[in-house]
Amino acid sequence: MNSTDFSELRLEGVSRTFGRSAALTDLSLTVERGEFVALLGPSGGGKSTALNCLAGLLPLTGGTISLDDRRIDLLPPERRGFGMIFQNYALFPHLTVRGNIAFGLKMRKVPKDEMERRVDSALELVQLTEHADKQPGQLSGGQQQRVAIARAVVVEPPIVLMDEPLSNLDAKLRHEMRAEIRRLHKTLGLTTVYVTHDQEEALSLADRLVVLNGGRVQQIGTPEEVYLEPVNSFVADFMGYRNLLEMTAMGVDGDRLRLVGEGIELAAIPGDLDALNGPVTVAMRPEDLIVGQPMENQFRAIVTSVEYQGRDFEVQAVASSGAKLFLRTEKRLAIDQAISIGIKPDRIMVYPASSSLADGQSLRAHEREAV
Amino acid sequence: MAALTTAGPSKSGLTPPPLQHLSLRHRLAERGLDRMIWLALPGFLFVLALFVYPAVYGIMLSFQPNDESGVFGNYVEFFTDKYLFDTIGNTFRIALPAALFNVMAAVPLALVMRGRVRGKRTINTILIVPISLGTVLVAEGLLTYLGPQGWLNRTLMAVGIIDEPLRLVHNMWGVIISLIITGFPFAFLLTLSYITGINPKMEEAASTLGAGPWQRFSKVTLPLVAPGLAITFCLTFVLAFSVFPSAVLLGNPAGDSHVLSVAASQAAFQRYDFPLATTISIITAVVELTVVALVLLWRSRMYRGSSAGKG
Numbered sequence: 230m231n232s233t234d235f236s237e238l239r240l241e242g243v244s245r246t247f248g249r250s251a252a253l254t255d256l257s258l259t260v261e262r263g264e265f266v267a268l269l270g271p272s273g274g275g276k277s278t279a280l281n282c283l284a285g286l287l288p289l290t291g292g293t294i295s296l297d298d299r300r301i302d303l304l305p306p307e308r309r310g311f312g313m314i315f316q317n318y319a320l321f322p323h324l325t326v327r328g329n330i331a332f333g334l335k336m337r338k339v340p341k342d343e344m345e346r347r348v349d350s351a352l353e354l355v356q357l358t359e360h361a362d363k364q365p366g367q368l369s370g371g372q373q374q375r376v377a378i379a380r381a382v383v384v385e386p387p388i389v390l391m392d393e394p395l396s397n398l399d400a401k402l403r404h405e406m407r408a409e410i411r412r413l414h415k416t417l418g419l420t421t422v423y424v425t426h427d428q429e430e431a432l433s434l435a436d437r438l439v440v441l442n443g444g445r446v447q448q449i450g451t452p453e454e455v456y457l458e459p460v461n462s463f464v465a466d467f468m469g470y471r472n473l474l475e476m477t478a479m480g481v482d483g484d485r486l487r488l489v490g491e492g493i494e495l496a497a498i499p500g501d502l503d504a505l506n507g508p509v510t511v512a513m514r515p516e517d518l519i520v521g522q523p524m525e526n527q528f529r530a531i532v533t534s535v536e537y538q539g540r541d542f543e544v545q546a547v548a549s550s551g552a553k554l555f556l557r558t559e560k561r562l563a564i565d566q567a568i569s570i571g572i573k574p575d576r577i578m579v580y581p582a583s584s585s586l587a588d589g590q591s592l593r594a595h596e597r598e599a600v
Numbered sequence: 601m602a603a604l605t606t607a608g609p610s611k612s613g614l615t616p617p618p619l620q621h622l623s624l625r626h627r628l629a630e631r632g633l634d635r636m637i638w639l640a641l642p643g644f645l646f647v648l649a650l651f652v653y654p655a656v657y658g659i660m661l662s663f664q665p666n667d668e669s670g671v672f673g674n675y676v677e678f679f680t681d682k683y684l685f686d687t688i689g690n691t692f693r694i695a696l697p698a699a700l701f702n703v704m705a706a707v708p709l710a711l712v713m714r715g716r717v718r719g720k721r722t723i724n725t726i727l728i729v730p731i732s733l734g735t736v737l738v739a740e741g742l743l744t745y746l747g748p749q750g751w752l753n754r755t756l757m758a759v760g761i762i763d764e765p766l767r768l769v770h771n772m773w774g775v776i777i778s779l780i781i782t783g784f785p786f787a788f789l790l791t792l793s794y795i796t797g798i799n800p801k802m803e804e805a806a807s808t809l810g811a812g813p814w815q816r817f818s819k820v821t822l823p824l825v826a827p828g829l830a831i832t833f834c835l836t837f838v839l840a841f842s843v844f845p846s847a848v849l850l851g852n853p854a855g856d857s858h859v860l861s862v863a864a865s866q867a868a869f870q871r872y873d874f875p876l877a878t879t880i881s882i883i884t885a886v887v888e889l890t891v892v893a894l895v896l897l898w899r900s901r902m903y904r905g906s907s908a909g910k911g
Binding site for chain 1: 799808811819907
């Protein structure tokens with residue numbers, strides 16, 4: 230049974246409601262073989278629901294899932310054969326490390342000697358050979374998660390599903406395991422769907438991101454696309470555009486879109502925004518705000534807090550209107566210092582006012598575009 | 601900075617306290633012994649007066665037979681008198697099936713009831729009510745319900761399943777049924793708490809690894825819940841093994857329901873042979889403890905750690 234032999238996993242209009250509340254609405258996504266797709270979003274965004282629907286642990290209330298031409302959304306999890314890695318590892322505490330890894334092969338009635346061989350190579354892969362006969366309880370969190378990964382990949386599943394696998398680990402281990410997951414994905418040629426709320430993790434691991442909020446897809450795209458060109462202010466906020474200002478677009482002047490509000494005047498690049506007049510949400514990244522350099526967009530603010538972050542400072546300031554601004558700078562600033570802030574026009578993102586959560590209309594346009 | 605480094609440890613501040621005094625208190629505290637221990641005294645005296653003393657007294661008494669048959673006379677009498685000796689087998693024949701049934705029936709029910717079930721509280725209440733009913737009440741009810749003229753037999757005969765009434769009372773079946781009705785709620789509650797302690801993610805993991813419902817149960821849930829089931833079995837077995845009222849009321853205390861407790865009661869209150877009655881009680885305890893010890897020995901070879909999912 231070589232189940233890795235497929236070309237694409239297709240989700241069409243996958244939906245799940247709990248009673249009257251919709252946990253996931255209309256998720257359509259095609260995952261190519263060998264791809265690493267991250268489902269990214271805040272808690273309650275629908276990403277774990279999507280993963281559980283994919284694994285078969287949660288029945289759909291709408292839509293279909295198919296592997297090539299085979300419809301699989303009505304199959305129970307044990308007949309889909311997807312590997313799954315859980316946040317809390319979910320190792321079998323009564324079995325040894327070896328017993329845990331062999332579990333899936335036993336269920337598939339793999340002959341004994343082949344099983345031994347595959348378990349050994351899986352142990353080697355996650356560098357746990359010397360711990361093979363220990364109980365999971367005797368291992369550290371990182372080692373337990375490596376057992377869980379080995380247990381899932383040893384059966385060579387067509388798709389590997391990972392449900393926030395790193396969020397129980399400390400920061401240093403998380404970095405190491407991230408590299409390890411990436412390495413395994415490459416060397417084993419896995420197709421991975423990865424759920425996380427950590428944008429950094431998603432950006433560094435995935436070939437493609439699916440940003441979810443309120444059970445709806447906000448944006449699908451490569452890490453670069455999502456990071457540099459968020460389609461709405463929710464995605465922008467999630468991708469680190471911490472400065473979200475409600476301003477008014479005053480129309481195009483030459484090749485600049487004029488923005489006014491919060492006592493600030495800005496000039497941005499006019500994108501494919503429909504309304505060039507009226508209320509907009511303006512998003513700017515803290516690291517794009519530059520202190521004390523003469524440039525096109527200049528406005529003044531008063532420093533209210535300075536946090537030393539090692540490489541640079543995280544600074545909060547208020548504009549004359551009282552709007553709060555976040556910026557990062559290597560300059561040592563003092564509280565109550567008056568500073569002049571500038572930003573390049575192409576680093577200002579402009580969205581229709583509050584285009585995030587419920588604005589289905591504009592979202593669907595983006596979805597079509599992204600898919 | 602300079603002030604800090606030169607200040608150094610002040611001499612008076614580091615004078616060690618009287619070492620022996622302190623270390624004794626600390627050593628005691630390490631073992632959980634402090635003045636709090638006096639709170640245990642009343643309980644300790646209570647156990648001494650009402651458990652240890654009577655037990656020791658009983659053991660001594662069993663070695664002092666009423667007749668001149670020597671120190672082990674009572675034990676010799678018990679093991680040579682077939683009518684007395686058979687009580688061990690009679691008790692096992694009643695207690696073992698009842699305890700096994702209680703545990704085995706509790707498992708599937710607990711598996712269903714751990715999830716989200718409509719009317720869970722009502723069902724749990726109905727299952728638990730028999731605990732609050734006295735044995736005598738249950739026995740009286742069963743006598744009429746299961747008797748030759750009871751609803752059950754009349755219904756079965758009316759439907760045509762049986763031609764003559766099933767004999768379900770005044771024999772060991774009545775006792776077993778009564779033990780199931782009163783013992784099952786205990787077994788169910790214990791089993792439910794053991795099963796809900798298992799992280800459901802573990803079964804989900806098993807299913808994504810290809811395990812079907814039966815394999816999930818036999819390879820994951822059962823091994824994890826088995827130590828709890830062993831304890832549950834011990835408790836229901838001990839409860840059933842010392843059965844007395846239902847053996848007298850629902851059984852045939854002169855025949856197949858002549859259990860150890862009935863024999864002890866007859867020795868004490870019909871023959872006024874207290875040493876023999878005590879002997880029978882001690883034999884009951886030894887048999888019970890042997891079974892419990894065997895079950896716990898078997899349990900000690902199972903995985904008994906956390907089954908909450910994280911190591």
